[in-house]
Amino acid sequence: MKHIFKAEAKWSLNQNREDSTKRFYxxxxxxxxxxxxxxxxxxxxxxxxxxxxYNPEDLLLxxxxxxxxxxxxxxxxxxxxxxxxxxxxxxxxxxxxxxxxGRFTEVRLHPKVKIANADKMQEALDLHIKANQLCxxxxxxxxxxxxxxxxxxx
Numbered sequence: 001m002k003h004i005f006k007a008e009a010k011w012s013l014n015q016n017r018e019d020s021t022k023r024f025y026x027x028x029x030x031x032x033x034x035x036x037x038x039x040x041x042x043x044x045x046x047x048x049x050x051x052x053x054y055n056p057e058d059l060l061l062x063x064x065x066x067x068x069x070x071x072x073x074x075x076x077x078x079x080x081x082x083x084x085x086x087x088x089x090x091x092x093x094x095x096x097x098x099x100x101x102g103r104f105t106e107v108r109l110h111p112k113v114k115i116a117n118a119d120k121m122q123e124a125l126d127l128h129i130k131a132n133q134l135c136x137x138x139x140x141x142x143x144x145x146x147x148x149x150x151x152x153x154x
Contacts, residue, residue, distance in 0.1 A: 006033070006034065007031055007032070007033050008031070008032040008033075009029055009030070009031055009032075010029060010030045010031075010032065011028075011029035011030075013025075026042075027042045027043035027047070027048065027049040027050070028040070028041070028042045028049070028050050028053065029041055029042070039054065040053045040054070041053055041054050041055065041056070041059075042054075042055055043055055043056075044057055044058075057092065057094060057104075060092070060104070061090055061091075061092040061107060063137045064090065064092075064107050064109070064135070064137050064138060064141070064145060065088050065090045065109065066137075067135045067136055067137040067138065068088075068109055068111070068128075068131055068132065068135050068137075068138065068145070068147075069086055069088065069111070071130075071131035071132070071134040071135045072086070072111065072113075072127060072128060072131035073086070074131070074134070075127045075130045075131050075134065076115075076124065076127055079120075079123060079127060080120070081115055081116075081117070081120045081123065081124050081127070082115060082116035082117065083113060083114070083115055083124075084114045084115060084116055084154055085112075085113070085114040086111060086112070086113050086114075087111070087112045088109055088110055088111045088112070089110045089112075090107060090108065090109045090110060091107070091108045091110075092104055092106075092107045092108075093105045093106050093107075093108075103142075103143070104141070104143045105143055106143050106144045106145075106146060107141070107143065107144070107145045107146065108146045108147075108148060109145065109146065109147050109148070109149075110147075110148050110149070110150075111128065111147065111149045111150075112149075112150045112151075112152075113149065113150070113151045113152075114151075114152050114153065114154060115151060115152075115153055115154075116153070116154055117153065118153040121151050121152075121153065124151045125149055125150075125151050128147045128149045129147075132145060132147065
């Protein structure tokens, strides 16, 4: 089964005219996905972007965090674990080389989960492995997605 996802990027010199005399083009642009609000995007501040807008690195990390959480909630529901709260403070490491190219070398997820039943705590921790195996985004990455999960009960 295949699913097709589409996104449209839009940038123009006219909308970024105030930056046209600088050595670098403005990185600010819009991403449009049909039926959804337009997303303002730029480069990260370190790469001369607008620090108030999302950047591709933010969005990649956010995709991993979100996909892992949804996969985790799914496997917990399949195993009779009632999740009450889920938070994650994830970190991504990006290495840039001398020629200006770069890549993510790893992502570390730090999910903190609160569940209803204390007797399911170890199983709840172990299910992060299964969630990672199911995560569409993690399965698409060429770098490790590591987990440092914690679990507590209500």
